[in-house]
Amino acid sequence: MSDPSERTLAVLPDLPVTQEIKVLLVDDDAEFAQLVDEYLGAEGGFAVTARGDGEAGARSALTGEYDVILLDVGLPKQNGFSVLKLIREQIDTPVIMLTARGDDLDRILGLEIGADDYLAKPCNLRELAARIRAIMRRTRGGGSSDVQAESGRAVIGDLTVEAGSRSVYRDGELIALTGAEYLVLDALLAQAGEVVDKGAIAKHALGRRLQPYDRSVDVHVGHLRKKLGPLSDGRQRIKTVRGRGYLYVVLS
């Protein structure tokens, strides 16, 4: 897939990560956690802390000292979603949900509550490391985009985007978006009125390539539509262009 938007979308800086990435892994399988620790340790650049249940996981997460949280959905006592809710009420630390393959409902629910990405478990650890790096690039790199580069504030139709605080207002009213949703919107607004292909959106918002049967971009767009509502003339704000991608409609 060619990526025609590469020219217009800021290419994410592939910064060599200098600081160690602090990873919190919340998973009830201690042995698996041990293996993840071993692998990431050998990779270098990661420090892994493991917690075996939801409560301990939430407590550690809320200290705010971690860069990224890996959250298993199938936790005993308190499942991954309630832990994610607890975390999201207080902090914005990027969260990658570990879901079972084929469990689309879990994924959609996770993204809805505010997970930044998901990964099917069992997973290849190389892929896991790549996801963590992608998210870190996105957040540490500041997701710099044209909209943001030009000014701290952009107004598109009835939307006002403040890049610094990553907040979006519709007619002056704050719309709460998750990190990934904000970046998807960011990618669309950067080329408002033009078709942006899904691969480019994924690259910008998730920091990775889109894989086959991967619905995350569609799910994020669905949530954006719901949260932002239709345009003032009643039309859908984000149009699906079949086989090509999505387009943010600009009222002329």
Place this chain on the structure above:
Amino acid sequence: MAFYQRILVASWGIFLLTMAISLSAVHFAPGSDESADKRIVARLVQQVARDLSAGLAEDPDNAVEALLTRQNLSLAPLLEIYVIDPAGDDVLARALPRRIAEVYTGKRQHSSPMLHVDSPDLRGYTIIGDDQFFPLAQVLVRPGGRTFMLAVGLAVSALISILLARFIVLPVRRIREAGRRVADGDLSVRVAHTVGNRSDDIASLARDFDRMTEQVEGLLQDQQRLMRDVSHELRSPLARLLALISIARQRAAADDAPASTEQLDRMERELDRVDELISSILAFAQLDHADALHRQPIDLVDLLENVVDDASLEAHAEGKEVQLLAGSEPLVMPLDGAIASAFENVVRNAVRHTAPDSRVEVSIARTDAGVTVTVDDQGPGVPPEAITQLFAPFFRVEEGRGTRSGSGGLGLAIAERCMRLHGGAIAAVNRPEGGLRVTMSLPRAAEAASAG
């Protein structure tokens, strides 16, 4: 009360009621006095009277004997003609029934005065006809009497049958209906409350039915829980295995050992397959009945667009193509998200079997009944005897199509179940021009599958 007693009572009821109605018809039917049989009876009595008076005029001593040779005085059960001599005895020495004696002594009027002859010509003899033995018999000899009896019998049995039906057939039907729903997979059906507080065979049948359904439901739930638990449990060792392979790969890369990398790749592929199988088992187990569906508005065209895009990516690697023939306007229906995997499985199956450098065509058509999605491949097709089993779990076509790779053989079964739960259907047919066509239809009405 047991059935056979009920039925016994009912048949006796039919019998007695028919009798009673017919009897009262004889008694109270208007014009029964003037009716034809009354006239016949009267004529018989008059004839005896004329005969006797003639005999008495001719030869008084032998008149009675002569009468007896010529006339039959006992026409039971229709009629008894009593010829009472001046001494008050019947000439045939029959005991007089009370009502006849009372007529004779003048205590009461004969119900049919024509049957009471007491004329001076009889010289002290009195002739009284008694037609009251068994009125039913009179009904039978009346013109139209049999028809009347038949009609009464029919009416009475119809009435009793309706009552019996209300008592037996209706509850049995309810239980049958419940049985059908159970067969359709709704094991939450219970019938005992529908039979009220009866204590007969039907009630015990209903209770037994409920016990049975409860048992089966329990067993099935246990089984499904077991299957889910096993599948979940399998995932943990699988995740560890994959992690171990990742570590081994990391080491192999560090030691620069490409040979072992190749082994590791193969292991990973196999693990992937096991994982895919587990997820399809779980998906299949989740699609157990229509109540499990979470319907939401889904644009079929958009969904298929995505499925075809994804399948194309996979197909291009083998030089195959997937094409979607659909209008551009959206087609929104209330569907469960699982419908995506149903289409996905069918399309991927087609991609797998279509010949290299050929094309899979997916098309959407609106019909009166709803929507039809067809998936055509250009593969070898399926032997006709295997077509019906194509959607059975883990069914493999051995000849013509080599053993199937990838999907653990639940893909088409999931598609079939998913369509059925949505009230739709799936079918496969060999195309005359070669290749297989799978047709999936979804009803326009979003009615629950349990209804059909």
